[in-house]
Amino acid sequence: MSYANVLGKPLFLGAKRIKNRIVMPAMGTGLASAQGEVTPALLRYYEERARGGAGAIVVEIACVDSPEGKGSLTQLCIDRQELLPGLAELAETIKAYDCLAMIQLHHAGRQTSPLVTGRQPVAPSPKACRFMRAEPRQLSREEIAAIRNRFIQAAVIAEQAGFDGVELHAAHGYLLNQFLSPYTNLREDEYGGSLENRFRLLKEIMEGIKTYTSRLILGVRFNLADFVKGGIELEEGLEMARLIEESGADLLNASCGIYESGQTSIETGSFPEGWRMDMIRQAKGRVSIPVMGGGVVRRPEMAARFIEEGYIDLVWVGRGMLADPDWANKALRGQGEKIRPCITCNTCFASIIQGHHIRCAVNPVTGREERLLRPTETYSKTVLVAGGGPAGMQAALSLARAGSNVVLAEAGSFLGGQMTAAQKPPGKSAIARLQQYLITEVESSSIQVRLNTPVTSQLLAEIKPDVLVIAAGSKPFIPDYPGIKSIYSAAEILANDPGWENQQVIIVGGGSTGCEAADFLAEKNQVTIVEKTKVLAADMENMSRLELLARLKQKQVKILKMTVLEGADDTKVVLRSADRNETIELPYDHVLFAVGNRPVLPELDPDTLPDQVFVIGDAQQPRGFSQAFFEAQMLPYRLSRC
Ligand SMILES: Cc1cc2nc3c(=O)[nH]c(=O)nc-3n(C[C@H](O)[C@H](O)[C@H](O)COP(=O)(O)O)c2cc1C
Numbered sequence: 320m321s322y323a324n325v326l327g328k329p330l331f332l333g334a335k336r337i338k339n340r341i342v343m344p345a346m347g348t349g350l351a352s353a354q355g356e357v358t359p360a361l362l363r364y365y366e367e368r369a370r371g372g373a374g375a376i377v378v379e380i381a382c383v384d385s386p387e388g389k390g391s392l393t394q395l396c397i398d399r400q401e402l403l404p405g406l407a408e409l410a411e412t413i414k415a416y417d418c419l420a421m422i423q424l425h426h427a428g429r430q431t432s433p434l435v436t437g438r439q440p441v442a443p444s445p446k447a448c449r450f451m452r453a454e455p456r457q458l459s460r461e462e463i464a465a466i467r468n469r470f471i472q473a474a475v476i477a478e479q480a481g482f483d484g485v486e487l488h489a490a491h492g493y494l495l496n497q498f499l500s501p502y503t504n505l506r507e508d509e510y511g512g513s514l515e516n517r518f519r520l521l522k523e524i525m526e527g528i529k530t531y532t533s534r535l536i537l538g539v540r541f542n543l544a545d546f547v548k549g550g551i552e553l554e555e556g557l558e559m560a561r562l563i564e565e566s567g568a569d570l571l572n573a574s575c576g577i578y579e580s581g582q583t584s585i586e587t588g589s590f591p592e593g594w595r596m597d598m599i600r601q602a603k604g605r606v607s608i609p610v611m612g613g614g615v616v617r618r619p620e621m622a623a624r625f626i627e628e629g630y631i632d633l634v635w636v637g638r639g640m641l642a643d644p645d646w647a648n649k650a651l652r653g654q655g656e657k658i659r660p661c662i663t664c665n666t667c668f669a670s671i672i673q674g675h676h677i678r679c680a681v682n683p684v685t686g687r688e689e690r691l692l693r694p695t696e697t698y699s700k701t702v703l704v705a706g707g708g709p710a711g712m713q714a715a716l717s718l719a720r721a722g723s724n725v726v727l728a729e730a731g732s733f734l735g736g737q738m739t740a741a742q743k744p745p746g747k748s749a750i751a752r753l754q755q756y757l758i759t760e761v762e763s764s765s766i767q768v769r770l771n772t773p774v775t776s777q778l779l780a781e782i783k784p785d786v787l788v789i790a791a792g793s794k795p796f797i798p799d800y801p802g803i804k805s806i807y808s809a810a811e812i813l814a815n816d817p818g819w820e821n822q823q824v825i826i827v828g829g830g831s832t833g834c835e836a837a838d839f840l841a842e843k844n845q846v847t848i849v850e851k852t853k854v855l856a857a858d859m860e861n862m863s864r865l866e867l868l869a870r871l872k873q874k875q876v877k878i879l880k881m882t883v884l885e886g887a888d889d890t891k892v893v894l895r896s897a898d899r900n901e902t903i904e905l906p907y908d909h910v911l912f913a914v915g916n917r918p919v920l921p922e923l924d925p926d927t928l929p930d931q932v933f934v935i936g937d938a939q940q941p942r943g944f945s946q947a948f949f950e951a952q953m954l955p956y957r958l959s960r961c
């Protein structure tokens with residue numbers, strides 16, 4: 320059977336039919352108001368995903384007990400009757416596309432901060448989360464009963480609002496998971512100790528929801544394993560699956576990880592596609608209700624394989640639908656190659672942690688649907704785009720879709736620019752898929768591509784564009800150090816692997832590029848990173864950063880912080896350590912610089928320039944994919960004003 324047919328098969332969840340097997344899981348967006356209300360931006364974000372063909376959407380963590388249970392300042396809430404109209408509009412919007420609307424019910428417990436809630440966090444036991452630090456207050460029995468009622472009341476509000484179902488968030492280290500886990504639940508009363516006792520609160524909530532609502536699908540997201548010492552381990556997780564079914568669930572959503580084992584719930588690029596499916600299959604063997612699972616499932620053929628081979632009944636595609644809201648429609652049409660791929664960079668998660676709304680590095684529209692999905696004027700201007708990297712390709716695509724006649728001129732012999740180097744370090748291979756996706760899109764459009772064609776005044780005179788977009792990217796900066804015998808930029812070594820073995824490599828600059836080059840080379844060479852500050856890879860998303868630093872340690876990369884290069888001769892580099900105030904000499908074979916980039920701007924005769932010239936991406940200021948895609952996406956709006 321084709322993957323489209325497997326994914327397109329309907330299924331029943333309780334009494335409700337889901338039209339296909341693809342579910343968008345709960346993902347916090349930060350798009351609600353500070354009071355937890357649904358906003359127009361939130362509505363438009365979900366509408367795009369419902370329109371994109373998902374069989375069901377589980378709306379993000381909705382707080383059942385604010386402010387105490389809130390995990391972030393602009394978290395959606397479902398704890399007051401006055402929120403009903405907004406929630407009803409949200410449910411209606413999703414259901415208008417024949418997509419089941421579920422909502423996740425959430426209490427953060429100890430995984431929050433007094434800066435968010437204005438008070439001390441609460442938990443089954445007074446054990447602080449190492450990540451959040453604030454010591455929680457132990458809940459009394461009366462308070463537990465009140466929280467149980469809050470969950471039940473939230474489910475009643477969800478039903479009144481027209482949602483098809485609720486999902487209890489008993490995973491990822493939040494309050495219900497804290498009760499289930501022996502790592503966080505140290506109680507000695509009837510809510511702690513044995514599994515039966517730790518399960519009691521979840522069971523009472525499920526029974527209450529069954530009693531006080533009549534039409535809701537009842538789903539539970541829980542951890543098969545916490546991945547911390549003393550936490551839930553697989554065998555206990557499997558027993559929980561059985562207990563959840565026994566307590567009346569219609570749908571099981573098997574996940575894992577807590578904040579302290581963060582990348583096991585929101586994975587970094589080093590996790591293989593569908594890495595937790597073996598665990599989920601075991602859970603499926605213990606229950607007869609439908610089981611939903613996922614985690615780094617990026618390609619429809621993989622999603623279908625997991626369903627066909629009996630690992631799961633439904634697949635969740637989270638970040639895949641942030642990168643491409645039409646993921647499901649394209650998969651169901653058998654057009655997997657047309658899906659804009661997620662590169663598992665976790666910019667989306669980092670933006671939430673930093674207090675912004677959700678953003679996606681490869682899809683600038685995500686989180687900005689309300690602003691950016693408005694019609695632009697259609698006009699038939701001739702546009703010359705200089706540069707075939709990510710900014711240039713995206714600019715050409717956005718402008719061609721808006722009706723322009725686009726020529727894309729690339730000085731080199733291939734499209735993709737710095738993506739060729741960026742995909743080389745471990746865990747970055749998805750960037751190759753993104754590069755291929757953009758090339759395929761450009762090739763199947765009306766864009767005229769000219770390779771080996773630098774933009775010159777002669778070219779401008781030939782094409783006579785109405786608009787020039789300079790997206791020529793940036794070049795690594797290599798400072799002038801006389802005496803170094805073998806000198807490269809880290810980026811050029813990543814782009815063209817020299818195949819070095821047993822070489823002494825000094826990398827000057829410990830930002831993400833320098834660290835990734837070290838990760839790439841250290842398998843077969845002795846690598847030293849020289850960094851002038853105290854922090855390595857400071858420009859990287861934190862979970863990916865910590866994982867990278869652990870790999871550098873394991874590969875025995877030598878790290879010299881607060882150290883600068885002073886000079887070199889044929890055999891050694893001379894370094895100066897600021898904190899130890901000493902000079903260090905190291906033998907070397909090659910020196911690589913990773914000290915930033917400089918914009919590339921073509922030298923053009925001002926008289927040949929068209930009236931409208933835009934400089935975007937790294938050519939304006941080197942910053943990376945995310946900003947390049949955003950500026951490229953904005954061009955049709957900027958043009959229509961001129
Ligand atoms: C930005 C972001 C927010 C998330 N918020 C939630 C959430 O509200 N509730 C939840 O259960 N999981 C949340 N997750 C985890 C996802 O539901 C999903 O399990 C995870 O992203 C792995 O699946 P994927 O590789 O398909 O994205 C979030 C993930 C991301 C990236």
Ligand code: SF4
Nearest residue numbers: 661662664665667680
């Ligand atoms: S920001 Fe990165 S990880 Fe998140 S959805 Fe976009 S590409 Fe994927």
